[in-house]
Amino acid sequence: MLKGKKIILGVTAGIAAYKSAALVRLLVKAGAEVQVIMTEEAHQFITPLTLSTLSKRPVLTDFAKDKTGEWNNHVDLGLWADLLLVAPTTANTLAKMANGLCDNLLLATYLSARCPVAIAPAMDLDMYQHPSVKHNLKRLQEFGVYLVDAEEGELASGLVGQGRMAEPEHILEATLPILLKDNRLVGKKILITAGPTQEALDPVRYITNHSSGKMGYAIANLLAIKGAEVIMLSGVVNQKARKDVKILRTVSALDMYEAAMKHYEEANVVILAAAVADYRPSDVADKKIKKDGSTFALNMVKTYDIAAELGKKKTNGKFHVGFALETNDEAANAQKKLTNKKFDMIVLNSLQDAGAGFGHDTNKIAIIDAKGSNAFPLKSKQAVAEDIIEAMLERMVP
Template structure:
């Protein structure tokens, strides 16, 4: 779900974190949102109207009137225009004014006129954020139906480390995406996703693995979280950062991934097996580093548990099981066979023959096959866009269960 054509009214108050409003604006515009901005006078000490006007492609407002002409900036019209109002950063002063209806500036007057959902992203020092007056004011705002995007933990302008740091721009934009998706069919659904590679140890130093980065599985997890699902992500060793709001279980080997997946499987409504799990594991693992001696070194391998097939056998009629197939030849034939053998409802096929698809890329090109014989073809896209395509097909199938 993108924010294309959504009308976002951004309020910026006086805080050292106001510079991040430029990053928020840039992300919103990049997604196709229409952005209008209201600054408090004190916010101008931290970021200029010119910067935000250039990024938003709209005039930036800060006072009730325009110059000395007597023409006014209509805060009522602004409040009615927006699909969502976002106040980021929201300083302690602005939070207090909004909580108590003190319309001393254009931003608060616009807030009081807004009929759309309003999000507050606080930013202030640790002690200010934890002070009873701030806590009380935030509680008031929530009681009025507003949403608080909690401040994050990190280094603050004072030099202290703790809560009070403005949520990262990407996290704020994700919360807006989630808002527009909150009424989807996946609200309240439990989704289990596997991602990344597994590592099968040879000795304390070496292991057998593959090139999976985990990017596709993590993008899928984020898409489903934004759609309102409760997401559990089981991940092999990756360097990708997990999105906030997702329960992550880290595993290493295929056996560990199977045990984690089996633990959560029965309670999951949708299961998406995007991990690249090793098919074989060394039969014997040396307890010390294997020294280089012979010219030829043989490793005896044994099959790992087939996670997809095992879960497929236990799948209930109320569950949707989605598999992945990465192929190098006879792609469609192999994917269809895997769909049947493992009792998948859907299988996502990508081919290493397609440029920009497969491991380690930030893009992917997929086909999705279902049990009814339908094939859905998609162009090369970013993995976030691919995740959205997978989400859309899954939502259709869940509605049919």
Template sequence: MSLKGKRVLLGVTASIAAYKSAFLIRLLVKAGAEVQVVMTTSAFDFITPLTLATLSKRPVLSKFQKDETGTWNNHVDLGLWADLMLVAPLSANTLSKFAHGSCDNLLTAVYLSARCPVMLAPAMDLDMYQHPAVQNSLAKMKAFGHIVLDAETGELASGLSGQGRMMEPEHILQAVSDYFSKSKDFAGKKVLITMGPTQEAIDPVRFISNHSSGKMGMAIVKAFLARGAEVYAVSGPTKLTFPKEVNTTQVKSAQEMFEACQTIHAQMDICVFAAAVADYKPAEVAPQKIKKSSSKLELTLTKNVDIALTLGKAKSAHQIHVGFALETENESRFAKQKLTKKNFDLIVLNSLRDEGAGFQIDTNKVSIIHASGLSSESELLPKSQIAELILDEIKNVPVWI
């Protein structure tokens, strides 16, 4: 495996597993990576900076100030330099700081400044690893979109045996290699993603909408972007901030979303219809605010354009269309009907009946159904991980293969 030209920022924290960092550095350097080590000062008790500096061929950094002249180690520059920030071993103490945004040393400052992907290899004793506080912090890391390398099972420093051992250096190297090998597997592909709700005006101050936050769509946007795609997002109103690399079109109504999608649809290789588009809109929009004049207000609604259905009819042989279905009953049957009707290659089904899945939250649980009949189900996972599953399933579509 080759990591030639890849820049890895390796964080080392206070854990008996810190001795394994020496082996990990040697493996990374041998694979061609440039490695910059940042240690917590507490980690000095477990392995010397001299050892890691010798193996990485770079001075180990641990403090903000380099010398008495005021020269300093710029945590922002370090975060920008790296292609990957890898913390191995990650102690319970540093994990908690990461999860809560604490910043009292160079490593935590680099973490909070890093724009690159973050990979974490926790290491601690069995009971510490299983403690709800630690598991909650690990869940936060996953929700932040970080890659968490689950601790391995075996003999621990305490003499106990169980889960808590830092993943072995050879296995971490494989995880790093796998990350970089797949990170650009959508390079050269143009991807359209619709996301968020639509708002259908009743009058100048009121509208019909839904509870969509756009979080699932944003997770898909970021996943495609990280894996090399040229991303076009057409978004209804959300509070989310888009990466500057994304070609973003902000819309409000279903008609505006349709027109924005129709303009670029033919140029796309992959279209993901993740938006919660209103099925109906008021037949007439009042030119002025409607005043309260009686105990009832009746609205006549008319159907909106079905964006996925209309563009599905125009889909060319090389294009892949991915749909979403949110159901509350007969979920699988309704999803399969939508899959066929709208000419999707696969559809992502989630149910409001699954606790922890649905609108406004950071987790989801889905079934992914292919037109070929292939299907898979996920556990309840952060939406960032669900997005990765969706991208992996897109690569199983016959058009892609």
């Protein structure tokens, strides 16, 4: 996700510096190039050897490289980076950043950087509450520095409260929007459905399908990273959404339909990635159905077709994205849905393609609109989400 992004990771002298190793790994794994700059004091908390091995680059600390007069150019470093992230940020470095002090390479790089800057402070309980620390945090935020706030929990001193550096996963989650914001999505509200529906038979049984919600969640998360406001109507799944995705949990097709109707007006875009039941049992037994006869017949009635109902309400300027998972006559079925449900584009995946559809981490799609069809190779669901969003943005009127 961070392929081609250059990040300077500043590491300062707090106990949480041990977590910087995990953070470097996460950033590198996400595809970023990471240049670590440590303060002199930070060497007491984690070795440069660990961080240089994980970042695959020599760690920098001093202005001068050696006694030859060669120096580490903080101006070039500041211009090189797409993001300067200081994690952990000590009270000391925070105060220096807030006041323009420049007595080490990290601070000189901070003052030279033209890229966004983010800090993840780590301090003991009372330090973090101190008015001077609060004042410095506020001041840096007023300068435009992003704050990845300290988290609550047990601190190194044994005290319990706010002060722990945010977990590396949370720091990565917070930095993605800084690096990947797409202005075309800022100010856009997106309603997305994801996962399966469950249609009850009796208090203990239901009818559902194999949808894992992975594709819908990947799209919702990426849209939020890119700056859209995302409301996701999610069936019962075991997926993780970012904190900035607003999730409304639904169980049955009727729940999802009602929630979709309620939130449709406020949305600029709807993406219908959920696998919604077409039929539900006509009656739901209030007691567990007993195993009486040798056969059991179930009467089913049609559920609301959410996509079609939203299509009827569609007004100018709204953009509808549909999904079609087909087992046969894929393109013809998708074309029919495109017209009948007033989709602006439809994402087709076929269960005939290995690695595509339910449950997999990969998907193979074709994007179909009124002008034709564009097939994509098998990719991770994250990469597919990127393709879908890009296709959507290309077709949307700004």
